[in-house]
Amino acid sequence: MPIRFDQDILDLARSLPGARLLVRGVGGTVIETEAYGRDDPASHSYRGLTARNAAMFGPPGTVYVYLSYGCHLCLNVVGQAGEAVLIRALLPEVGVEEMIRRRGVARDIASGPGRLGQALGLSLGDSGKRFDGGEFLLQPATTAGRLLVGPRIGITKAADRPWRFGLAGVPGLSRPFPR
DNA sequence: CTCTAGATAAACT
DNA sequence: GTTTATCTAGAGT
Numbered sequence A: 001m002p003i004r005f006d007q008d009i010l011d012l013a014r015s016l017p018g019a020r021l022l023v024r025g026v027g028g029t030v031i032e033t034e035a036y037g038r039d040d041p042a043s044h045s046y047r048g049l050t051a052r053n054a055a056m057f058g059p060p061g062t063v064y065v066y067l068s069y070g071c072h073l074c075l076n077v078v079g080q081a082g083e084a085v086l087i088r089a090l091l092p093e094v095g096v097e098e099m100i101r102r103r104g105v106a107r108d109i110a111s112g113p114g115r116l117g118q119a120l121g122l123s124l125g126d127s128g129k130r131f132d133g134g135e136f137l138l139q140p141a142t143t144a145g146r147l148l149v150g151p152r153i154g155i156t157k158a159a160d161r162p163w164r165f166g167l168a169g170v171p172g173l174s175r176p177f178p179r
Numbered sequence B: 001c002t003c004t005a006g007a008t009a010a011a012c013t
Numbered sequence C: 001g002t003t004t005a006t007c008t009a010g011a012g013t
Helices: A009-015 A096-103 A113-119
Strands: A020-023 A026-036 A063-068 A072-078 A084-094 A136-139 A147-150 A164-167
Touching: A009 A026, A009 A084, A020 A084, A063 A113, A072 A113, A084 A096, A084 A113, A096 A113
Parallel strands: none
Antiparallel strands: A020 A026, A020 A136, A026 A084, A026 A164, A063 A072, A072 A084, A147 A164
């Protein structure tokens, strides 16, 4: 049963923690995500199609990569048009040496969207590709862990929406969840 | 633990 | 032309 990229964006964001993500053969288990909706002031798609967010309006399962704060590449999974899930953290499992080499340090390898982007060796040119099992592979979670829920991080608009999801009991979350 | 500098594309006035 | 942004590393308290 493959992942349904066209389902409701909150359902998609909830289904990804526990899934396996590989980028060009390197990656691990997703442990933290955030949802960005169509009618969401915090979403890049809020003000319609632009050159930067074009990939967010691609078909479900599109890869959306953008540059944040001038120095960090962040990875998103596009759902329905204008909606996406930000991958905030993962557990390094495959190609750990490769990720450490790219990051330069052996700790906090992919705990945070910018670190994850660096560990996976992303580039802006990856935006618009697909999670089709080629360069980008996303396999559904096999076991359902307990899900943590909290407000999204680092945004100034609609900061109160509890659209951040994480896996309970794992190390490596970018930030702790409220009780 | 808190604070700050850094880095750049794109939206905004 | 100015401001902001889905952030991180490193220094300071």
